[in-house]
Amino acid sequence: MTPFSFLHLTDIHIVAPGRGELYGLHPAARLAEAVESIARRHGPGGPAPASFAVITGDLAHWGEPEAYAVLAQELARLPIPYYLLIGNHDDRTAFRVAFPQAPVDEAGFVQRSLKTLVGRFLLLDTNESGTHAGRYCERRLAWLSAQLAEDEEPVFLFLHHPPVRVGIHRMDSIPLLDAAGLWEVLRPHRERIRHLFHGHLHRPLAGSWHGIPTSSLRGTAHQVALDLAERETVPGSHEPPAYALVRVTEEDVVVHTHDFLSEAPAFHL
Ligand SMILES: [Fe+2]
Ligand SMILES: [Fe+2]
Numbered sequence: 001m002t003p004f005s006f007l008h009l010t011d012i013h014i015v016a017p018g019r020g021e022l023y024g025l026h027p028a029a030r031l032a033e034a035v036e037s038i039a040r041r042h043g044p045g046g047p048a049p050a051s052f053a054v055i056t057g058d059l060a061h062w063g064e065p066e067a068y069a070v071l072a073q074e075l076a077r078l079p080i081p082y083y084l085l086i087g088n089h090d091d092r093t094a095f096r097v098a099f100p101q102a103p104v105d106e107a108g109f110v111q112r113s114l115k116t117l118v119g120r121f122l123l124l125d126t127n128e129s130g131t132h133a134g135r136y137c138e139r140r141l142a143w144l145s146a147q148l149a150e151d152e153e154p155v156f157l158f159l160h161h162p163p164v165r166v167g168i169h170r171m172d173s174i175p176l177l178d179a180a181g182l183w184e185v186l187r188p189h190r191e192r193i194r195h196l197f198h199g200h201l202h203r204p205l206a207g208s209w210h211g212i213p214t215s216s217l218r219g220t221a222h223q224v225a226l227d228l229a230e231r232e233t234v235p236g237s238h239e240p241p242a243y244a245l246v247r248v249t250e251e252d253v254v255v256h257t258h259d260f261l262s263e264a265p266a267f268h269l
Contacts, residue, residue, distance in 0.1 A: 003247035004118045007042060007053040007080075008255070009034065010160075010199030011219025013089060014059060014074075016066035023236055027061065027221040028070050030261075034220045034243055035077050037260035043079030048245060051116070052080050054123065056199035057087025057160030058219070059095065068098030085123050086110050087160035087199060088132040088174065092125075105143045113147050118248045119154030119194065122147055126161040126176055134161025134176035134200070141178075141185050148189050155189060156248075157196040162216065164209050168224060170234045171201055183210055195253045197246075204242070204257055215255050218242040 013027045042050040060067035075082050084102060086095055092110060096102065103112045109125040122144065126134035136144075136159075148155070163179035165172040176182065186193060187210070196214045202224040205216040220241045227235035240259040247254045 001249050003249050003254075004116060005042075005048065005050045005245060005247050006116075007038065007050045008056065008197050008215075008217065008244040008246055009053055009220060010056040010217060011058040011087070011202050011221065012055065012071065013061040013219065013221045014067040014071045015061050016064040017070060019062075022061055023222040024238070025221060028074060030220045030241055031071070031074050032077075034241070034260050035074055037258070038243070039077065039079050042245065046079075050080055050245060053078060053082040053243075054121070054158055054197070055082060055084050056158055056197060056216075057085040057127070058089040058199060059084060059086065060091070061089050063089060063091030063094050065094045065097060068094055072098050083112070083114065083121075083123060084110070085158055085160055085199075086125060086127045088127060088134065090127055092127055092129070105140075107139045107143070109140055109143070111140065111143055115153075116156075118250075119156060119192075120147070120151070121156045121158065124157065124159040126159050132174040134159070134174070134178070136176060136178040136182050138181075141181055144182075145185050148185070152192065155193045157186075157193065157212075158198075159196070160199045162198040162200060162205075162209075162214065163196075164207065164214065166201060166203075166205065167228045168201070168203075168226075168235065169228070169230045170232060171224060175200075179209075186210075186212075194248075206255070213253065215244075217244050217255075217257050 128135035161176035225237035
């Protein structure tokens with residue numbers, strides 16, 4: 001089959017206009033560069049068309065309504081549909097005001113199911129007010145359970161917080177805290193869960209969780225350094241920003257990370 005392609009972006013961290021730089025850069029300008037790259041490469045008729053983009057949270061650094069307004073304005077320039085998750089830096093209420101068209105579940109969590117040519121994409125909400133760690137409570141689990149009971153389609157999971165610890169001390173203190181409960185709900189469906197995409201770590205990462213392949217990537221703004229020392233701060237870095245082009249067939253899932261600001265010379269081998 002022709003691969004089904006979509007984009008994975010994460011950790012945009014927009015700040016409200018007038019608040020200046022965040023860690024020495026302008027997240028909205030960085031997002032604009034990503035949108036331009038996507039428009040050149042991944043729109044209909046482009047060299048690597050993608051069906052849509054999924055953005056796995058930390059959309060706004062402080063969750064201000066003005067930051068979400070900037071985000072909406074910028075994403076409107078995308079040549080493809082986009083689907084948003086929220087992360088620990090987001091404010092669910094402000095998000096829902098800025099994106100009233102974004103579906104929520106019966107309890108108001110920003111969760112949705114997308115039916116695609118390659119299976120069901122489940123976008124989970126791990127935001128919990130008052131903490132940077134992720135939660136996936138009984139009500140959210142009930143929604144997930146009901147979605148999984150609807151059919152036997154292959155499943156692709158998206159969530160901001162990773163269920164795995166990666167060795168970066170401060171980030172490992174704010175992971176998905178309810179990973180065990182999540183696994184209990186997923187376990188009976190393990191054979192049809194093809195991949196788990198997450199954000200939060202601002203790093204290119206691949207691995208597995210209970211045998212489920214996982215991946216993440218750098219954000220479009222600031223990054224987290226590969227620094228495993230025990231310290232109480234997050235080790236930041238200005239490694240290049242990225243988005244990912246994901247290609248899926250019945251047999252495989254391939255994740256290409258693209259450093260969209262790279263000026264490294266291209267040539268033919
Ligand atoms: Fe983040
Ligand atoms: Fe995060």
